[in-house]
Amino acid sequence: MTTRDPRATALARLAALVADETRATCLLALLDRRAWTAGELARHAGVAASTLSEHLGRLVAGGLLTEERQGRHRYVRLADARVAQLVEDLAAQVAPDRAARPRNLRESSAGSALARGRTCYDHLAGRLGIAVTDALTDRGLLVQETGFALTDAGLAWFEAAGIGLDRRGRRPLARACLDWTERRPHLAGVAGAALCRHALEAGWCVRIGSERAVKVTAAGERAMSDLLGVAPAALR
Amino acid sequence: MTTRDPRATALARLAALVADETRATCLLALLDRRAWTAGELARHAGVAASTLSEHLGRLVAGGLLTEERQGRHRYVRLADARVAQLVEDLAAQVAPDRAARPRNLRESSAGSALARGRTCYDHLAGRLGIAVTDALTDRGLLVQETGFALTDAGLAWFEAAGIGLDRRGRRPLARACLDWTERRPHLAGVAGAALCRHALEAGWCVRIGSERAVKVTAAGERAMSDLLGVAPAALR
DNA sequence: CGGACACTTCGGCGACGGCCGAAGGGTCCG
DNA sequence: CGGACCCTTCGGCCGTCGCCGAAGTGTCCG
Incomplete structure (x- = not known):
């Protein structure tokens, strides 16, 4: 009999x-980085409040x-970016084939805003995220061929942009x-989060609806065209 | 009632x-990249053969x-590097604190060969993996500060080394x-696998025991010192 | 103060999953 | 051919877990 690897115990517990x-x-719903109340999640998941509480x-x-308790509400959010990354990684592992397949009209129109641009925890995703990532790469600010890293020019670009x-x-x-709609990698990490925050603060993008969908504003199109050479058409 | 996100179903199934x-x-045992028989795994895990078969x-x-069936044996291995990465990521998420803590004498001496150098699926890990990764970084062949990518010089180095x-x-x-003994990142991916394969083929390292521990040879010390400037002391 | 609301606890139910040993089938070897 | 070996299938046991509704606690508001 071999003694059990304690890592196996912990691994199984996490996966469970x-x-x-x-x-x-x-967990997927919480990838929008918002704090949800227990009741919202219960309705979203379609189970009783008591079940969801457990x-x-x-x-x-x-x-x-x-969790943060406020009055009679219990707000929960993902613990940190590390957990978000874990959920993203697992979701990406599992979903790699079903994307890019046109579905029926209602679903595709409902999903089109999300496909166009959204946040993925704390960074930009969807076609918007890809367009930005590609633009950074085309300009030599980010390398993707040999790994995934900002270049020195990339660091300078963030500095110059005041991010x-x-x-x-x-x-x-x-x-x-x-990205699970585009099936391609986009920028995450500290730089991805900073860029997303800046884009929202500077009015380049605005959130639409209560979802994590975002829309590029006219000012945003100008800024991204000027700073990154992103053609406005790539954002639509 | 909300329709269930199909991604949630797949995610839960994978995690299960x-x-x-x-x-x-x-899964942790199979990280050594070897093909194990069902019986070996059953003994390793301490359960009946019938249980493990399921x-x-x-x-x-x-x-x-x-799986590959050969005669009366059933050999299994991890499906691909993607699965290995998934298991590594989960294990790293779960184990981040218990490392680098000196344990009792028997464990630490038994584990020291593994801590010194080992393979992690298809690349080098342990102090050896860290030393190589750091050396690549010090020589400007790999960047870690702004992401994780080979530089142009790094590509040329692999080319020149015939890898x-x-x-x-x-x-x-x-x-x-x-790395779960060193708590630091080391080189994986195509380059990590190629480097590890080359190190074994060129006799820089040899596997010791039936485990995934590896030992640096005298020739390996010379090669790594010449090509990367790794001080032999860093490998011991 | 009383009622509406959000959440939690509890008891109970049903399903699923992990475990084993026994039995069976395929493979190798003497 | 016979026996040893490796694995799989099956039946049965038991523990865990997800689910619910009912009852209870705490909070907010009129």
Whole structure:
């Protein structure tokens, strides 16, 4: 008899948190980086409030979610970018084939705003995210061929654009996140988050609806054309 | 009632494959990239052969493992580098704190060969993997500060060393893999695999025991010192 | 203060999954 | 050909987990 690898125990325990469809539904929903109330998630997942309460208890205890109680509401959100990355990675592993397939009219029109531009936890995704990532690459600010990293010119570009990059933490400056509508990597990590935050703060994009869909404004088209050479058509 | 996100179903199904301690034990063992027989895994995990047979059935059906039948043996291995990366990522997520802590004498001496150098699926890991990755970085062949990518000089270095890089597949050329003894990223991806293969073929390293531990040879010390400026002391 | 609301706890139910040993089939070897 | 070996299938057991509704706690608001 071999002694059990403690890593196996921990690995199984972590996976078990995701291995339930209701909890997986919650984790995917929480990728929008908003804080959801328990009731919202229960309605979203289609289960009773009591059921969802237990799920949240597990997810919080397992460190995947953090909670804030405000009055009679319990708000939860993904614990950190690391957890978001984990969920994204798992989702990308699992979804690699079903994308880019045209569905029926209602779904495709409902999904088109999301496909055009959205946030993926804290960075830009969808065609918008791809367009920005490609533009950075075309201009020599980002390399994708030999890995995934900002170049020196890329660092200078962020500096010149007034987008600060916090390089102290352990989080990687640039990281590839696989887009599940476009099936291609887009910029995540510190730089992806900073760019997304700047785009929203500077009015380049605005959120539409209560979803994580975002729309590029006229000012945003100008800014991205000027700073990155992104053709406005690539954003539509 | 909301219609269930099909991604949630697939996500939960994938996670469920890892969410069992016996299966997790198998997946971690298979990270050595060897093909194990069902019986070996059963003994390793400490369960009956019949039990393990069912686990293998699930893992194969789920696409995490591939099998080859030879005579009365059933050999299984991880399906591809993508699955290996998934397991590594999950394991890294779960183990980030317990490393670098000195344990009792028997464990630390038994583990020291593994900590010194080993393979992690198809690339070098342990202190050896870190030393090589750091040396590449110090010489400007690899950037880690702004992401993780080979530089042009790095591509030339591989070329000059006669280590071919297959750039056709979708697999990234360079990718960071978090080391669970060193808690630092080391080189994985196509370049990491090519380097590891070359090191073994050229006799820079030899496998020791039946484990995934590797030892640097005298010739390997010379080669790494000449080509990368790795001080031999860093490998011990 | 009372009622509406959000969430949690509890009991109970049903399903699923992991485990084993026994039995069976395929393969190798003497 | 016979026996050893490796694996798989099957039946049965048991524990865990997801689910619900009912009841309880705490909060907000009129």
